[in-house]
Amino acid sequence: AALALKAGMDQELPDYACYRTGLPEALKRGLIAMDDIDAAVGRVLVEKSRLGLFESPYVDIDGITLNTKEHRSVATEAATKSIVLLKNDGTLPLNNEGTVALIGPLADDQLAVFCGYSFPVHLIMAFRLSGADGKYAKTLKEAFEDRIAKDRMLHARGCDVLTERPMDAPVFPSDENTSTGRQESFLSFDTSRIDDAVATALEAETVVVALGDLAGLFMTGTVGEGSDATSLELPGVQQQLLERLLDTGKPVVVVLMNGRPYNLGVGFEKAAAVIEAFLPGQEGADAIVDVLYGDANPGGRLPVSIPKTAGAMPYFYNHKMKSGGFPIQPDFGAVFPFGFGLSYTTFEYDDFAVKDLEVPVDGTIEVECSVRNTGQVSGDEVVQLYVRDCNASLVRPVRELKGFKRITLDSGAAARVTFALPVDMLGFTVEGVDRIVEPGEVDLVIDTSCTGLMIPALDAYLVNALELRADVARMPLTEVGCAAGAVA
Numbered sequence: 065a066a067l068a069l070k071a072g073m074d075q076e077l078p079d080y081a082c083y084r085t086g087l088p089e090a091l092k093r094g095l096i097a098m099d100d101i102d103a104a105v106g107r108v109l110v111e112k113s114r115l116g117l118f119e120s121p122y123v124d125i126d127g128i129t130l131n132t133k134e135h136r137s138v139a140t141e142a143a144t145k146s147i148v149l150l151k152n153d154g155t156l157p158l159n160n161e162g163t164v165a166l167i168g169p170l171a172d173d174q175l176a177v178f179c180g181y182s183f184p185v186h187l188i189m190a191f192r193l194s195g196a197d198g199k200y201a202k203t204l205k206e207a208f209e210d211r212i213a214k215d216r217m218l219h220a221r222g223c224d225v226l227t228e229r230p231m232d233a234p235v236f237p238s239d240e241n242t243s244t245g246r247q248e249s250f251l252s253f254d255t256s257r258i259d260d261a262v263a264t265a266l267e268a269e270t271v272v273v274a275l276g277d278l279a280g281l282f283m284t285g286t287v288g289e290g291s292d293a294t295s296l297e298l299p300g301v302q303q304q305l306l307e308r309l310l311d312t313g314k315p316v317v318v319v320l321m322n323g324r325p326y327n328l329g330v331g332f333e334k335a336a337a338v339i340e341a342f343l344p345g346q347e348g349a350d351a352i353v354d355v356l357y358g359d360a361n362p363g364g365r366l367p368v369s370i371p372k373t374a375g376a377m378p379y380f381y382n383h384k385m386k387s388g389g390f391p392i393q394p395d396f397g398a399v400f401p402f403g404f405g406l407s408y409t410t411f412e413y414d415d416f417a418v419k420d421l422e423v424p425v426d427g428t429i430e431v432e433c434s435v436r437n438t439g440q441v442s443g444d445e446v447v448q449l450y451v452r453d454c455n456a457s458l459v460r461p462v463r464e465l466k467g468f469k470r471i472t473l474d475s476g477a478a479a480r481v482t483f484a485l486p487v488d489m490l491g492f493t494v495e496g497v498d499r500i501v502e503p504g505e506v507d508l509v510i511d512t513s514c515t516g517l518m519i520p521a522l523d524a525y526l527v528n529a530l531e532l533r534a535d536v537a538r539m540p541l542t543e544v545g546c547a548a549g550a551v552a
Contacts, residue, residue, distance in 0.1 A: 065082050065087050065089070065090050066090035066095035066096045068082065068083075069083075069087065069096060069101070070100065074104040074105075074108050075104075075108055136346070139346055140347040140350060143341075143345050143347050143348045143351035144351040144354060144355065144360045145363060145364060145444075145470075146342065146344060147341050147351060147352065147355050147360075147362050148340040148341075148365060148404075149337070149338075149339055149340075149355075149364075149406040149407065150338040150340050150400055150404070150405075150406065151336075151337055151338040151406070152337040152338075152406055153336050155315045155317060155336035156317065156337045156339075156355075156358070157356065158270060158317075158357050160357070162269040163217070163218065164270050164272055165217075165219070165267065165268035165271045166219050166272050166274070167219070167221070167264065167265060167271060167272070167305075167309065168222055168273045168274035168275050168302075168305070169222065169224050169225045169274070169300075170278070171204050171205050171219065171221070171272075171273075171274040172204070172205040172206075172219070173278070174199070174203050175278060176276070176321050177201050177321060177345055177346065177348035178279060178345065178346070179279050179288070179323060180279040180288025180323070181288075181289075183200075184200045185279050185281075185285070185288070200346060201346040201347070201348070202349040203349060204274050204319070205219055206349065207349035207350050207352065208272075210350075210353075211353050218267055218268050219264070220257070220265075221257055222257055222258055222261035222305045222309075223252065223254065223255065223258060223261075223300065223305050224300070225251070225277070225278045225300055225302070226250045226251060226252055226300075227252045227254075229250075229280070229284065233282035233284050249283075250284075251286070252300045253300060255304060258305050261308070262308050262309065265312050266314070270316075270317065270336075271309055271312070271314045271315065271316045272317045272319060272356065273305070273316060273317070273319065274321060275302045275305075275318060275319070275320060275321075276320045276322030276326070277299065277321065277323050277343070279323055279343060287322065293324065294374070295374050296325065296327040296371060296373065296374045297326065297327070297329075298326050298328070303328070303329070303331070306328065306331050310330065310331065310335065315337075316335050317335070317336055317338075317339070317356065318335045318337070318338045318339065319341060319356075320339065320341060320342075321341050321342070321348070322340075322343070323342065323343050325368055325369070325370040325371065326370075327370060327371065327372060327373070339355065340364075358408060361408045361409065361443040361444065362405065362406070362407060363405070363443060363444025363445070363446065363470065363472075365403050365404060365448075366400060366401070366402055366404045366405060366513075367402070368380075368402060369398035369400065369402045370400040371397075371398055372394075372395055372396065373395045373396075375395060379397075379398065381401060381403070381463065381514040382462070382463060382465070382514075383462060384460075385462055401514050401515040402513065402514040403446070403465065403511075403512065403513035403514045404513040404514075405446065405513075407439075407443045408443060409437055409441050409443035410437075411435055411436065411437055411439075411512075413434070414433065414434045414436065415433060416431075416432070417431070418430070418431045418508065419431070423487055425487050425488075425503060426488070426501075428484050428485065428487065429483075429485040429486075430483070431449065431483050431508055431510065432481060432482040432483065434479070434480050434481070435473065435478065435479055435481055436473070436476075436477070437473035437474060437475055437476060438476075440475055441475055442472065442473065442475060443472070443473065444471065444472050444473075445471055445473065446469070446470045447468065447470075447471065447481045447510060447512075448465060448467075448468045448510070448511055448513070449466050449468065449483045449508065450463045450464060450465055450466065450510075450511060450514065451463070451466050451485075451490060451507065451509075452464070452506065452509075453490065453502075453504065454506060454507060455504045455505055456502055456504060457494070457502060458492060458494060460492065463509070463514055465514065466489055469481050469483070483510075487501060490506060
């Protein structure tokens with residue numbers, strides 16, 4: 065308790081197990097002085113005063129407006145723009161005339177769109193105890209029913225993710241020894257309904273299967289706080305369901321609603337299309353259906369890599385040279401890399417330029433390119449700027465994202481994208497204390513993902529020998545925001 069207080073932890077949350085008993089004892093032993101406690105209390109009171117909590121301590125309940133039409137519109141836009149198209153053989157977008165078999169444990173579950181800290185999931189125990197039959201979001205099935213004629217949609221669950229939603233968490237942070245704590249898995253391994261799902265799939269022209277997570281805290285779900293995993297496989301028997309559906313020979317569109325990356329194995333190889341929706345929120349079902357039918361063109365990009373195996377974890381795109389696997393092994397790396405995402409249209413990059421190839425360490429790097437929509441429909445492209453420090457005094461990542469710009473272009477339209485990158489965003493910490501910018505050579509790459517997966521002729525877009533002049537050899541970083549991309 066004394067060490068924490070002296071290190072600057074003025075307030076202990078969410079409990080006071082350490083400070084309640086520790087601080088009086090620390091004061092008694094002389095490990096801290098009352099002045100230390102007064103200083104911490106003073107800083108807390110200053111913040112409360114700054115927030116106006118003494119003048120207005122209570123919330124104006126009548127002034128709170130929730131779940132308005134405008135709020136739902138923003139939720140829809142956020143969900144739509146976050147959806148990532150990972151694979152498409154031309155099956156998407158779907159047409160209104162085809163018959164669709166909607167299958168999967170998440171197809172008709174309203175909680176599938178929510179994360180662990182959303183109200184319905186975070187307070188699921190109180191929600192169930194109240195006996196309320198709350199409706200917080202459309203299910204994917206309901207969104208399909210609003211979009212296409214009922215005689216064109218078939219439905220089968222196939223399997224469950226969980227056997228039940230437990231009233232109490234199987235584990236909790238206060239459990240001192242999890243080996244003797246309340247550990248119980250609620251994952252479902254029942255395969256009895258897979259045959260029925262396969263039979264339903266055979267009656268349809270296209271299969272849409274909704275797979276992934278049900279969020280919940282401390283193992284009341286498959287993802288969320290305290291709900292960790294030991295593999296990259298889909299929870300329960302979902303992978304078995306997917307592989308049986310793929311064996312039907314029907315075009316299978318996989319919709320993932322999940323809180324962590326999963327490796328679908330042959331699913332990525334054999335599926336006609338794969339959509340990564342993550343946990344899209346209360347309007348997520350409509351957003352997914354809009355993307356599936358082409359009412360919206362997916363433009364999201366992966367904020368994480370999807371690793372090939374759990375054995376390569378922790379995996380991240382901005383690793384050091386050897387930490388990504390050296391020598392390169394086939395099980396290392398990513399199936400889909402950070403920044404990746406497809407569209408229903410295509411884009412062409414051209415006319416790359418750097419304003420100055422020699423820039424002072426307190427200056428700004430300006431790099432730009434032209435982007436043209438070469439496809440048939442309007443769409444979004446996310447232009448990404450990566451850097452690599454070629455000869456720093458400390459080992460630096462193989463590549464780091466330093467700027468991105470999302471642009472919307474009609475078919476045939478083009479735009480000039482410009483990045484203004486403050487050089488101090490290339491800084492790093494030395495000796496655990498000083499934040500510096502070093503002179504030296506830096507590579508700049510404008511690309512569509514962290515690995516250049518979408519641009520075959522990567523060398524054409526690599527600007528080498530950007531030189532940072534040693535006008536200031538060790539310049540502390542000033543406070544800066546994100547790299548700003550602007551469309552000229």
